[in-house]
Every structure is written in structure tokens, then in C-alpha cells.
Amino acid sequence: MRSAEGMSNLFQQMERMFGDSWYSYAAMDSSLRSSWALTALLFFLSLLQYSNAQQCDPNDQKALEEFKAGFITQDFFFGSWNGTNCCQWNFVNCTSTGRVQGLNIDNPFARHGPAPVAERNTSYQGVVGATLGDLSELRTLQLRLILFDGPMPNTFDKLKKLEELSMSFNNFSGSLSPSIGGATSLKILRVDGITVFWSNPGLQPAPIPSSFCQLLNLQELGLTSFLLTGKFPECFCKFTHLTQLQLGDNRLAGAIPSCIGSNLGSLQILDLSGNRFSGSIPTSFSRLTSLQNLNLNQNKLSGSIPSFIGDLKQLQFLSLANNSFSGPIPPAIGNLVQLNFLDLSVNLLTRIPSEIGKLVSLGFLSLGRNNLQGNLPPEIGQVGSRSFGLFLDISFNRLSGSIPDVFGSGNISIFFASDNLFTGGFPLSLALVSNVDLSHNRLSDLKPVGTVPAAPRLSSLNLARNSLSGPIPSWLTQIVATSSDITNLDISVNKFTGPIPAVLLENLFNFNASYNQLSGQLPSISTSKLNLLDLGHNHISGPITSQFFGSLLNMMFHLDLSFNQLSGPLPANSGDFLELQYMDLSYNQLTGTVPDSLEKIPTLTYLDLSHNKFTGRVPSKRPPPFP
Numbered sequence: 001m002r003s004a005e006g007m008s009n010l011f012q013q014m015e016r017m018f019g020d021s022w023y024s025y026a027a028m029d030s031s032l033r034s035s036w037a038l039t040a041l042l043f044f045l046s047l048l049q050y051s052n053a054q055q056c057d058p059n060d061q062k063a064l065e066e067f068k069a070g071f072i073t074q075d076f077f078f079g080s081w082n083g084t085n086c087c088q089w090n091f092v093n094c095t096s097t098g099r100v101q102g103l104n105i106d107n108p109f110a111r112h113g114p115a116p117v118a119e120r121n122t123s124y125q126g127v128v129g130a131t132l133g134d135l136s137e138l139r140t141l142q143l144r145l146i147l148f149d150g151p152m153p154n155t156f157d158k159l160k161k162l163e164e165l166s167m168s169f170n171n172f173s174g175s176l177s178p179s180i181g182g183a184t185s186l187k188i189l190r191v192d193g194i195t196v197f198w199s200n201p202g203l204q205p206a207p208i209p210s211s212f213c214q215l216l217n218l219q220e221l222g223l224t225s226f227l228l229t230g231k232f233p234e235c236f237c238k239f240t241h242l243t244q245l246q247l248g249d250n251r252l253a254g255a256i257p258s259c260i261g262s263n264l265g266s267l268q269i270l271d272l273s274g275n276r277f278s279g280s281i282p283t284s285f286s287r288l289t290s291l292q293n294l295n296l297n298q299n300k301l302s303g304s305i306p307s308f309i310g311d312l313k314q315l316q317f318l319s320l321a322n323n324s325f326s327g328p329i330p331p332a333i334g335n336l337v338q339l340n341f342l343d344l345s346v347n348l349l350t351r352i353p354s355e356i357g358k359l360v361s362l363g364f365l366s367l368g369r370n371n372l373q374g375n376l377p378p379e380i381g382q383v384g385s386r387s388f389g390l391f392l393d394i395s396f397n398r399l400s401g402s403i404p405d406v407f408g409s410g411n412i413s414i415f416f417a418s419d420n421l422f423t424g425g426f427p428l429s430l431a432l433v434s435n436v437d438l439s440h441n442r443l444s445d446l447k448p449v450g451t452v453p454a455a456p457r458l459s460s461l462n463l464a465r466n467s468l469s470g471p472i473p474s475w476l477t478q479i480v481a482t483s484s485d486i487t488n489l490d491i492s493v494n495k496f497t498g499p500i501p502a503v504l505l506e507n508l509f510n511f512n513a514s515y516n517q518l519s520g521q522l523p524s525i526s527t528s529k530l531n532l533l534d535l536g537h538n539h540i541s542g543p544i545t546s547q548f549f550g551s552l553l554n555m556m557f558h559l560d561l562s563f564n565q566l567s568g569p570l571p572a573n574s575g576d577f578l579e580l581q582y583m584d585l586s587y588n589q590l591t592g593t594v595p596d597s598l599e600k601i602p603t604l605t606y607l608d609l610s611h612n613k614f615t616g617r618v619p620s621k622r623p624p625p626f627p
């Protein structure tokens, strides 16, 4: 109808404006004629569109002007909000009859650091945004990340057609407006707080308003980080269309209601993390077979991890961390072959099933800080074999036996296994893992387990606080010599004996071999990248040569040779370090005088030369010594 009207208008206008030219048009040859006609038509169509552009409904215009008056106008948000046609303003979407159907202010800058803020107009009387309730045709309202500061508008119950309300990441004071419950057409409701990132001092703890029970059409509900108290509202179990329910980082308590599992079978995302929920996982959760993302991290949940977890085969993300789940990890967990994130850390779990090896898609597996006992199943080597690098944390448990030599697939990039009871030796396939922490175990065997891989990928290896004894083994120097980006090696607090291989000092950035029984002289090295060298508490003897210091001058930051048997004078280049902040040479048998230049190293903040046999003045700058 409108377009037919438009076309006849167009032809009337064409006649009026081009009346005289119709004749010359008729005289044109036909091909020219048609191209000219097309150009003219397009031109007039564009005019038509302009002249027919919706004119904002006066009441809607007034409501928006009033909304704007609640802020000190910031160019970024309201710079275009001038003129008498709100349908042409930024963020405003009108129907063909000029009614506002969408107001979508989403601050893209806030996601990347400092962002413009819609600053509240302190002389404005009334609730900022209250007039939004007059936009009765509104279907979409997004006020995201504008750091809206003040109470939430209280007129949402007038928005009977509103289908999406997204007001996440604002700086609201008070709590959720009960009026939202009256917007009964809502399909998407997201009001996530900012407290995860910023402080929001005006927000008050409060329960979810009971009016929200009316929002039966909801498909997505997100109310994270809003200081919500009370129990999980059981009426939410009537929201049978829900696919996403995110109530994380609140103060909700009590049991997780069984009706979630019975009624909300469409859920794909369920996030109840960071609350105070207690009790066990309801058995009805076995019906949540559409779940892709289940996050119950940081609650007070207990009982065992149910075997039916293996029925939730769509799961990609599962976190039950930081609860009090006990008993063995059920073997059925191996059915979750789509998982790429599994966090069961900080619980009381007792056993790792061998089926864990079926989780080939995992990129993150944390079982740290449990009561895990027994051996590490060799199947662990298969975990993540189809992902691009697995983070694997089993630290702070009571796992024992030797570590299986199964890391050859090369897809594990981080292996944190510190603070367990592992015995035996170091499986050489671990040289294919980038970051390995086996500190504080009972490893005692230096015999090679397996063979050194051709292209080791190790960048950081921590073997501190084990029971390793004997000379530093050749496989270790071979790994350090051949790994492409080896940076850190910590073998402190063991019982290593014999000399320090020069290759370690030549290739590493950080080397801690303190608290061993290493002996012999400081090796003669040609070049070094060392930033940190801690050889304290060993039996190293002989002189510190100027060649030794010479190769360390450029990069050295932290140097500790204390509690050894070093003798002779300090080399003349002792004062030439460029970056040195910390030097401890105490408890040796160094003699001669201390070069003045040493104390004048501008970066130096800690220097201890005490308990040597120096003559003359011995400087000793010392903040608290370390244990």
C-alpha cells in the first residue's frame, strides 16, 4: 500500500521537476534512454526514502529526551540526540510508524579498558530512565556497559512487548527492580553486575523479586554478580523454555532444587558458581542432557560426583571445583568426550579413574588440591591428545608410585604435579611438555626413564624438594642443551653432588640449585643468559674468576653464592653488572678488599658480603634475609 502510494508520488514529482525534459527524453535512443531512466529512478527512490523516513512519535520523543536529561550529555552516547526526529538518533530503532521499538546502547569501548561513562546529571530530579516505561512499543532495550550510575528504572512493567532487556555491566545502586517482573513478554533478561571487575558500592544485597516468577517466556536469564540473596527461586522451574541460566557470583544459599533437572531439560548453560549452595547434585540433573556448560564452582556442595554425569554427553565445560565433593571420580566421566574444560580442584576426591584417558578433547584439566591417592593412571598421557595443548594440574594430592612415561603425544603443555608422594625417576617423555612442576615429591632415582626426545620442548622444569642424589645426570644437561626455549630450572633442596655442568649456566635464564651438595669450582662459561642464579648452600670452592663474572654482567639480576667455600679476592669487574639488584656472597672464604665500584651499581638494592675474610670495610646492605 505504502509503496504503491510512493510510486505514484514519485511519478508526479518526476513530472513536476523534469516536465520540459520529457521531450528530449523521448528523443533519446533507447539504450541511452533506459540507463538515464534507471539513474533517475534510483535518485527519486532515494528521495522517496528520505521523505518517507519515519517521524518519531512525539510521546516517544519526549520519553527519550527525558531519559537523556538524566545524564550529563556525553558526545559518545547522546551526541546525536538532537533534532526533532528521534528515529534518526544513534542507538534508536523505530517501527515504520515512528514508534521506538529498540534502544540499544552498547558501549564497545568498555570491553577494552577505559571507556566513556554516561555520567549522571546531579540536578536531574527523579529516577533516571523512568520514562523508558512510556516507550510502549519497545521490544529490545540494551543499556550495556555504560556504567549507568543510580537506581534501576522502575517502570519496566509497562513494557508489555519487551522481549529483550540487557542491562549488564552498569553501576546500579539498590537492587533489581521488581517492575522487570511485569515485562511478561521477556525472552532474554540479562542484568549482570560489574563487581567482578570494578567496585559497585551502591549495590545492596537483596533477594530476587518474587515478581520475576511471572517471566514464563524467558529463554535466557543472566543475573550474575548482583549480590542476590535467599534461595534459588523454585518458580524459575516453570521457565521451561530456558536455555541459559546464569546466577553465578551471588549469595544464593540452600539446596539446589531438584525441579531444575525435572523441568528445565532445554538448558544448555547452567551457572550457579560462586554462591553458597549446599547439599548434593540432585539426581534429576541426569535429565539435563542438553547441557553444554555446567558451572557449580565455589559452593558448599558435598556428596559424591554422581555417575550420571557421564550421561550429559553434550558437556564441553564442567566445573565442580572448590566444593566438598568426596569419593572417587566416577569412571563414567570418560563418556564426556566433548569436554574441553574440566575443573574438579579443591574438593575431597580420592581416586582418578583410568577412563580419564578418554577425554581427548580437553584443553584444561585440574584435579589439584584433593585427596587423590594411588598411582597416576598411564592413560593420563592420552588426555587432551586431540586438543592443542593441555593444562594438567594434579598438584597437592597424595598420589604415589612412579610417574608413567606417557607424555609422548606432545599435546600436554603444562603438567603441575607438585606436592604429591611420587617416587622413582623422571620420565623423559616429560621433556615434550613445556612447563613441568614436580617439586615437593619423593623422586629419588636419577636413572633415565625412557629416552631424551629428539626435540625437547621443555621451557620450565621444577624438581625442587625431592630426594634426588648423585651427580647432575647427563639426560638433564642434554635436555637443557637441546630444548629450544628452556628458561627455568629449579633443582633446589635435593642431594645433588659433584660439579655444576657449564651447559646449565650457558643456556638457562633462571637456575636455582641451592640447598644441595654440589662441589668443585664454578665452571668456566663463555656466554650466559642468566637473570637469576642461586647456588647458595652448597660446597662450591675455588675462586670467582673475572671470566665467570664477565659472562654474567649483562643480564644478571639476582645472584646468590652464599654458604659455599669460595675463596680468593673478588674480581676487578665485580662493579660492572648492568642490572644486578641482589647479590649475596655471605658465608664464604673470600679475601682481599671489596672494590668500591661494587657498592655503586645503581640498580643494587641488596648486597651481603658478611662472614668472609675480607680486609677493610665490608658493606652489608640487607633487607630481611630469606629463610
Ligand SMILES: *[C@@H]1O[C@H](CO)[C@@H](O)[C@H](O)[C@H]1NC(C)=O
Pocket: 068, 069, 070, 071, 072, 073, 121, 122, 123, 124, 125
Ligand atoms: C539536567 O537535569 C535538569 C533537570 O531535569 C535539566 O534541566 C538539564 O537540562 C539536565 N542537563 C543535561 C546536561 O541534560
Ligand SMILES: *[C@@H]1O[C@H](CO)[C@@H](O)[C@H](O)[C@H]1NC(C)=O
Pocket: 079, 080, 081, 082, 088
Ligand atoms: C547533532 O547530531 C549529529 C549527528 O546526528 C551530529 O553530527 C551533530 O554534531 C549534533 N549537533 C550537536 C549540536 O550536538
Ligand SMILES: *[C@@H]1O[C@H](CO)[C@@H](O)[C@H](O)[C@H]1NC(C)=O
Pocket: 093, 094, 101, 102, 139, 140
Ligand atoms: C530494528 O528492530 C527490528 C525488529 O526488532 C530489527 O529487525 C532490526 O534489525 C533493527 N534495526 C537496527 C538497525 O537495529
Ligand SMILES: *[C@@H]1O[C@H](CO)[C@@H](O)[C@H](O)[C@H]1NC(C)=O
Pocket: 117, 147, 149, 171, 173, 198, 199, 200, 201, 202
Ligand atoms: C559507581 O558509582 C559509585 C558511586 O555510587 C562510584 O563511587 C564508583 O566509582 C562508580 N564505579 C564506576 C566503575 O563507575
Ligand SMILES: *[C@@H]1O[C@H](CO)[C@@H](O)[C@H](O)[C@H]1NC(C)=O
Pocket: 298, 299, 322, 346
Ligand atoms: C574457593 O572459594 C572461596 C570462597 O568460597 C574463595 O575464597 C577461594 O578463593 C576459592 N578458591 C579457589 C581456588 O577458587
Ligand SMILES: *[C@@H]1O[C@H](CO)[C@@H](O)[C@H](O)[C@H]1NC(C)=O
Pocket: 384, 385, 386, 387, 388, 389, 409, 410, 411
Ligand atoms: C595430539 O597428539 C596426537 C598424537 O597422539 C596427534 O595425532 C595430534 O595431531 C595432536 N594434536 C595436536 C592438535 O597437536
Ligand SMILES: *[C@@H]1O[C@H](CO)[C@@H](O)[C@H](O)[C@H]1NC(C)=O
Pocket: 464, 492, 493, 512, 513, 514, 515, 532, 534, 558, 626, 627
Ligand atoms: C631457590 O630455592 C630455594 C629453596 O627452594 C628458595 O628458598 C629460594 O627462594 C630460591 N631462590 C630464588 C632466588 O628464588
